[in-house]
Amino acid sequence: MTFRTRFAPSPTGPLHLGHAYSALLAHDMALKAGGSFVLRIEDIDQSRARPEWEAQIFDDLAWLGLSWAEPVMRQSDRAPVYRKALDTLWQRGLLYPCLCNRRDIMEAASAPQEGVTPPMGPDGIIYPGTCRGRDRSGPLPDGAALRLDMARAARGIDAVFTETGTNARTVRVDAETLISQVGDVVLARRDMGTSYHLSVVLDDAAQDITHVVRGEDLFEATQIHVVLQRLLGLPTPIYHHHPLIRDEAGKRLAKRDDARAIATYRAAGDSPADIRARVGL
The missing domain is CATH 3.40.50.620 (HUPs)
Structure with a gap:
């Protein structure tokens, strides 16, 4: 059985450190197993999905060094x-x-x-x-x-x-x-x-x-x-x-935690290696 996994974010807000951990872990596991990694956009909630957030997802993941098989599946097409x-x-x-x-x-x-x-x-x-x-x-x-x-x-x-x-x-x-x-x-x-x-x-x-x-x-x-x-x-x-990646108080991260957004760390000068270190990878 060829190893094949995915990362499936919703374009309803910025990706945070918890998303980075999950995406990087899945990508690393696929590479280690000689398998493949795919991306899926879970946009069934069209009342909250925004094209600018989807664009940010692609940009953040590429910046982290991830690559994925094309085409990208979108739930709104299915x-x-x-x-x-x-x-x-x-x-x-x-x-x-x-x-x-x-x-x-x-x-x-x-x-x-x-x-x-x-x-x-x-x-x-x-x-x-x-x-x-x-x-x-x-x-x-x-x-x-x-x-x-x-x-x-x-x-x-x-x-x-x-x-x-x-x-x-x-x-x-x-x-x-x-x-x-x-x-x-x-x-x-x-x-x-x-x-x-x-x-x-x-x-x-x-x-x-x-x-x-x-x-x-x-x-x-x-x-x-x-x-x-x-x-x-x-x-x-x-x-x-x-x-789950949690804050200092032990609370799980959510998309409203903009201070933990990947884009925020990028703007502050963090590198992809710094993000890996922040999430324990």
């Missing part, structure tokens, strides 16, 4: 692929439309024990199933939020995903855990026609990704991706969930 996968799941009775907003979900998940913190899963509050009984007949609805009926989707699921790295794990994915600790995740948002979970699975398969290198914050979400891979007949890559 709406028909996502729609086809959703239609497949809809025809199998595994999706249902959901009309709930965040407040609805919070209130329903907290009842009848008001004041009790609702159970949380890798996708936020575990959905209480308010819309699970909605009509699923007819064609795939347009412009609707669609949830995966996890009780139906996970029926008979007993799979594993494996990791590489110092703290490599082999993790079992089973129906009971998926139903009780993950719940009915959203696979299509009203304003996007897809979701991170669906698009990342389809895109990794389309790009023949054999090893996914990404932050530890996505470890719990991997079981969702394994379920979708099983449902859609897609291969499961090997995963490497790396530690």
Whole structure:
């Protein structure tokens, strides 16, 4: 199996030191294995994506010394692929439309024990199933939020995903855990026609990704991706969930942390080697 990995940023703000670490690590791992590294632009959120941020991504990564296979995949070009996968799941009775907003979900998940913190899963509050009984007949609805009926989707699921790295794990994915600790995740948002979970699975398969290198914050979400891979007949890559880069207070970096942006360090005179040193590479 030829090693093939990727870096998949969203053009919604500046790349920071955490992005630099993830991209450099993935690139280094690919070179060491004699494999390949690809870039993907995750721009399904067109309300926040900006061309100037995408241009900055290319510029920052090239400055760091990274190179990647062409052409670069953009999620905004792949709406028909996502729609086809959703239609497949809809025809199998595994999706249902959901009309709930965040407040609805919070209130329903907290009842009848008001004041009790609702159970949380890798996708936020575990959905209480308010819309699970909605009509699923007819064609795939347009412009609707669609949830995966996890009780139906996970029926008979007993799979594993494996990791590489110092703290490599082999993790079992089973129906009971998926139903009780993950719940009915959203696979299509009203304003996007897809979701991170669906698009990342389809895109990794389309790009023949054999090893996914990404932050530890996505470890719990991997079981969702394994379920979708099983449902859609897609291969499961090997995963490497790396530690997150944090500030002095231990808080993970976010795009609003402009002080940690690669461009800020560049402007201050840092070299690519300095960035590597800052992130422990």
